[in-house]
Amino acid sequence: MILRSDRFDEKVSPYDRPNFPYRCGRAAAWRTPCHIGPNVDGSCGGVTECQPYNENGRWVCRRPASAGGPCTEGPMPDGGCAHNHPACQPRRTLRKIRGRLAVMAAAIVISAIVAFGFSFGGESDLASSLDAGPLTSVHQNFAAEGGCGTCHEAHGSGPSGWIKAVFSSGSPAGKCADCHQFKGEAHVAHNAVPAQNVRPIGTECTMCHTEHKGIDASITTVSDAQCHTCHKAKFTAFAGNHPEFSKTYPFRRRTAIAFNHSNHFDKHFKDQRYVKKVPAGGCIGCHEPEKAERVVPIRGFDKTCSGCHLDNITSRPLTVFTFPELEQHPFDLKEILEKRGLFPEDREAALERIHELTEKLASGTTAVITASAAELRVAPLHGVVAGKKAATQALADQLKDKVSGLAGQLKKKDEKEVIAKLLAPVTTLSEEAHKALATLSAERLEKLVELAESLKEVVEEFAELSATKENIGRFNEIKQIVDHFEERVAELEEDEEYEPVSTETFAPVMAGLLQIDGEEPEDYKDPTEEWVNASVSDGAAALADVIEKAGGDPNLMLHGLSNELITSAATAWASNREYEAVVENNEKGWYATELSLVYKAPAHADPVMKAWLTFAAEKGNETLKNALLSRRDGPGACTKCHAVSLAKGEKDAKSAKKEGAPDQLLIEWPSFENVARPFVKYLHKPHINLLGPGSWCTTCHKMNKKAEFDAAYSQFDPLKFASNFESVGKSTCVECHGGGQVSQTCQLCHTYHQEPGFKKGMLRQVATNRQ
Numbered sequence: 001m002i003l004r005s006d007r008f009d010e011k012v013s014p015y016d017r018p019n020f021p022y023r024c025g026r027a028a029a030w031r032t033p034c035h036i037g038p039n040v041d042g043s044c045g046g047v048t049e050c051q052p053y054n055e056n057g058r059w060v061c062r063r064p065a066s067a068g069g070p071c072t073e074g075p076m077p078d079g080g081c082a083h084n085h086p087a088c089q090p091r092r093t094l095r096k097i098r099g100r101l102a103v104m105a106a107a108i109v110i111s112a113i114v115a116f117g118f119s120f121g122g123e124s125d126l127a128s129s130l131d132a133g134p135l136t137s138v139h140q141n142f143a144a145e146g147g148c149g150t151c152h153e154a155h156g157s158g159p160s161g162w163i164k165a166v167f168s169s170g171s172p173a174g175k176c177a178d179c180h181q182f183k184g185e186a187h188v189a190h191n192a193v194p195a196q197n198v199r200p201i202g203t204e205c206t207m208c209h210t211e212h213k214g215i216d217a218s219i220t221t222v223s224d225a226q227c228h229t230c231h232k233a234k235f236t237a238f239a240g241n242h243p244e245f246s247k248t249y250p251f252r253r254r255t256a257i258a259f260n261h262s263n264h265f266d267k268h269f270k271d272q273r274y275v276k277k278v279p280a281g282g283c284i285g286c287h288e289p290e291k292a293e294r295v296v297p298i299r300g301f302d303k304t305c306s307g308c309h310l311d312n313i314t315s316r317p318l319t320v321f322t323f324p325e326l327e328q329h330p331f332d333l334k335e336i337l338e339k340r341g342l343f344p345e346d347r348e349a350a351l352e353r354i355h356e357l358t359e360k361l362a363s364g365t366t367a368v369i370t371a372s373a374a375e376l377r378v379a380p381l382h383g384v385v386a387g388k389k390a391a392t393q394a395l396a397d398q399l400k401d402k403v404s405g406l407a408g409q410l411k412k413k414d415e416k417e418v419i420a421k422l423l424a425p426v427t428t429l430s431e432e433a434h435k436a437l438a439t440l441s442a443e444r445l446e447k448l449v450e451l452a453e454s455l456k457e458v459v460e461e462f463a464e465l466s467a468t469k470e471n472i473g474r475f476n477e478i479k480q481i482v483d484h485f486e487e488r489v490a491e492l493e494e495d496e497e498y499e500p501v502s503t504e505t506f507a508p509v510m511a512g513l514l515q516i517d518g519e520e521p522e523d524y525k526d527p528t529e530e531w532v533n534a535s536v537s538d539g540a541a542a543l544a545d546v547i548e549k550a551g552g553d554p555n556l557m558l559h560g561l562s563n564e565l566i567t568s569a570a571t572a573w574a575s576n577r578e579y580e581a582v583v584e585n586n587e588k589g590w591y592a593t594e595l596s597l598v599y600k601a602p603a604h605a606d607p608v609m610k611a612w613l614t615f616a617a618e619k620g621n622e623t624l625k626n627a628l629l630s631r632r633d634g635p636g637a638c639t640k641c642h643a644v645s646l647a648k649g650e651k652d653a654k655s656a657k658k659e660g661a662p663d664q665l666l667i668e669w670p671s672f673e674n675v676a677r678p679f680v681k682y683l684h685k686p687h688i689n690l691l692g693p694g695s696w697c698t699t700c701h702k703m704n705k706k707a708e709f710d711a712a713y714s715q716f717d718p719l720k721f722a723s724n725f726e727s728v729g730k731s732t733c734v735e736c737h738g739g740g741q742v743s744q745t746c747q748l749c750h751t752y753h754q755e756p757g758f759k760k761g762m763l764r765q766v767a768t769n770r771q
Helices: 025-030 094-116 123-130 137-143 158-166 224-228 261-266 306-314 333-340 344-363 366-382 384-409 413-438 442-465 469-491 508-514 521-538 540-549 563-574 607-619 622-628 634-640 650-658 684-691 694-699 730-734 760-770
Strands: 053-055 058-060 318-322 589-592 596-600 644-646 665-667
Touching (some): 306 634, 318 634, 333 366, 333 521, 344 366, 344 384, 384 413, 508 521, 508 540, 521 563, 540 563, 607 622, 607 634, 622 634, 684 694
Antiparallel strands (some): 053 058, 318 596, 589 596
């Protein structure tokens, strides 16, 4: 046993080590401790037997060999351990108890000395002996009012408080969070949020920052040795055994703006068509070195890209609706014209017809006046054809009324018989007129003429039987009506067969908003009729209602759309006509073509176009995404430069896909500072000042012409990325940051705290002190 090299190994030695002040509660009770053991603060180390590891999407058991190795059950589907045990109450080790007794004894002695004043002179001597030294200047003002108690809770509580403090685990570090705040938890390493089922490493501020070093002391500076106390990868010098950078450094994810440096420098900038538009100065032609920090900002679209790309942006239309081909005309033209009035060309024809009718009224016959009056009532509202139909119908109704009235006035038997023979065809004529005028056809027009001819024969027979002066007048009046009826029928023409003005299919954008199939007429016929009728009545409100139901914001997406534009266009389409604008379209902003409602961005970063694309990315279905986010067609030209990424993590996106939900996407409109490595800091400005701007950028950033850059932007995962540049390796930095040259401390390139700041209460205190 004495010769064994592993005699102090934790598996065989019962020795309690000083860095383990507690023993597992199970060990104290049953002599069967768990392999995790207690935490340093005396709490249970964990109730699970392992912390499963996610390896390429599969959770793997990590139970150590000392605890039996990987279990047969394996982790739960959510990554949790399958073996859970009740927490225990760890017990202090004998070493811990013995140490506390020693400290207690020392505390009692000191307390006695303080209580009885042994070995001290006056109160000033006592205070001097307890003074830890001056605070740094940054903390003196904040501690001036509260004194030592500002940070040390035990101060001023007397000997009993001091003795109690000896046995507590508290430290002044707990008070630091009263003033200081960070992005994450203050007492967790690097303020980081730990991964699921991973126990965070607890820290205290005083592990790195200690006070009472003097007014001018710097308590923020941390030595490399302090970093090495926690980090497993220890090194003596950056140029020596510092770990190599990752293969993707510094390009862990793709940029928000898809600018292909290789294509532009090797192809587009050498094209004679664009040479004069190329920003001068190489890299600094597009980047602003004078504002360089962690990133070097881009000068902006107007100063860099507009010369070549503005025309493409302003020439890509967003077609919201296209009037589709319909097999039958479903709209009530009469109702539409009553709401909107005649079209300009129909209005001109109606005016000419009114002048003609005015001349006919001079003849003064009852038939002419009746027909003309009926036509004058209808033509100004519904057009010439409708007016002629109304006049013909009025004559047929007048003829029926005349004959019916005459039948009640005649007394002679033979006259009554003839009138009876006349009344039947007159009634038939009136009924046939109603049918024929609803839908005119050559067959029905011919039948009306035949009825009128047969009517004349009966009228002639009536005239021969009754040659009295009174009957002759009645005969002439009926004959005039029949003659004028024939003239009016002769003016009518067969209705043209319905031919749809459109041969288009339903617009994909509107199909996506309504969630219908835009390819099949039976699917889009009713929605077309409903929406066009609503647009004739309500204007832009009809489209706003559709957008709102789809989850969009009509205030943003329809900004600038006038009621008159959409109502006029919808009226034309409902009348089976192509829309003709009153004034010439400039094709900027909202406008209508013959069959479509269209929006075209007047400039880069247009808010309406951005609102449509953002809506499609975040809330749109697959139809809307395909219609609006295509890089090849339509408004999706914006996504040729602005990356479209998954709004959630890839794991969440896959889960949503399995559930049938569309991807939630995010269009990265502004460029951003890549914070994927929050603990790595790099400032371009001192390096640019040293090397010089422009082409010196290639000192560190070397082109990778084989990278499949564009392919990275044809999908939505921002981490699947092939940069235009080779990754920056440690050897690049070592050229300057080597031994005996530029500083190479840990803090030069790494930060500890995430987004440090001060709490509002502390800031108010500063303002109060200044007053």
